Amino acid sequence: MKALLNPDVIRSLFSRAMSDMYRAEVPQYGALCSLVGQVNTGVLAGDSAMAQRMREEGQMDRLDVERHGAVRVGTAQELATMGRLFAVMGMQAVGYYDLSVAGVPVHATAFRPVDDASLDRNPFRVFTSLLRTELIADERLRRTAKSIIERRQIFTAGCLALIDRAEGQRGLSEDEAHEFVREALETFRWHAEATVDLKTYQQLRAAHPLVADIVCFKGPHINHLTPRTLDIDAAQAGMPAMGIQAKNSIEGPPTRAVPILLRQTSFLALEEPIRFLGEGGDEGTHTARFGEIEQRGCALTRKGRALYDLLLGKATEQSRSGVPIEQAMRNAFGEFPDSEAELHKEGLAFFSYEPNLRVAQQQVAPESASVFELVESGWLTLKPLTYEDFLPVSAAGIFRSNLGDSAQPEYQSQGNRSQFEAALGAKVLDEISLYEQTSKRSLAEALKALSRVAT
Ligand code: OOG
Ligand code: NI
DSSP states (O other), X not given: OOOOOOHHHHHHHHHHHHHHHHHHHOHHHHHHHHHHHHHHHHHHHHOHHHXXXXXXXXXXXGTTSOOEEEEEEOSHHHHHHHHHHHHHTTOEEEEEEEOGGGTXXXXXXXXXXXXXXXXXXXXOEEEEEEEOGGGOOSHHHHHHHHHHHHHOOOSOHHHHHHHHHHHHHTSOOHHHHHHHHHHHHHHTOOOSEEEEEHHHHHHHHHHOHHHHHHHSSSSOOOOEEXXXXXXXXXXXXXXXXXXXXXXXXXXXXXXXXXXXXXXXXXXXXXXXXXEEESTTOOEEEEEOOOEEEEEEOBXXXXXXXXXXXXXXXXXXXXXXXXXXXXXHHHHHHTTSOOSHHHHHHTTOBOEEEEEOHHHHHHSOOOTTOOHHHHHHTTSEEEEEOBOOSOOHHHHHHHHXXXXXXXXXXXXXXXXXXXXXXXXXXXXXXXXXXHHHHHHHHXXXXXXXXXXXXXX
């Protein structure tokens, strides 16, 4: 029997290859990566406790690897095959994101590793959106769009064959994995030639820039990659000096002592030359590709998430009445508790638990002690669980800032998770349940370790 690679290894090979391709294709992304590198070095030099913690947790050597990328597909078939392709790399569909509420005619999921060890080995995930053709109002245009995307094949024959093989033999050998990465990469490559004429492109673009982006090309080019920054405020402030045009504001919660969820910002998509079909080979441009950076904080419980959404709503309301959005966010989020102890006590955030065996040896915990008492008296140490997912309102902000047009249509639409799952051919996992399980497992193990000391 031939030896099969761990899917985490295939994911690392793939994200590396994707990063190399993107840096070569989008030089500005390379500049952003250098900026992030400088900012991260500065933060670590100034905060030796953080540097120490990251070294202990083995995070240093993965600091530079990309956290996520994004693609947009056109049909159920494309989404389902995308799901199978990512499964070869140990990535599953987590979360459902409805973007129609923000005037973007797609819904989405994130393909990502789910267990801690895999996230640790390589955190790469892909935010994957599916076009909702039913949101194209004009019926003739909708039919045009559908017939174009239904005719195309975005995966190479070699890639499809290797997905089949991986499913059949439950993995890939090293040679097969290298070939798979080469073939899979083709799907994500940029094409400077459109598959339609300029007029069709313009019509689809008028329906929504995203419709044109998804429909008019040979495949779903990777539209951004996102490294991790340790100080997103500094990175945002540093962009102009590097000649990088940053998006106006950082998406997500404001700066806090204890970071929560996800903060992200991007540089604006580049206007790139495109050749269109037709006699004269019309020339035009298209904006799709950009670079993004992210900073992750702790995962919130359902209660914490409800509070986040409530305060985000308040801030949005304030900003509609003229308060700058950053100020509005700071005003609203004053109400969100900002210490680990409070977040834990009020059940707003998820934590893992470390047993403190030295304390337990000196002083045995009373049988009846609650988890909070064990934390307060030092038997258990808290560690926030990192949020590994996305935020629909932030994602919509990232989409919008990169579409060029400021006016967004208002869709009379609800999310449609079951339609998305039918297209994918599988249910998406519930992200909050994943954090819940991790937290519970860690608590059970910590309590067991403490009780072993006690006996
Ligand atoms: C995806 C935008 C969403 C994020 O980080 O929230 C996203 C896209 O533009 O296709 O990547
Ligand atoms: Ni992104």
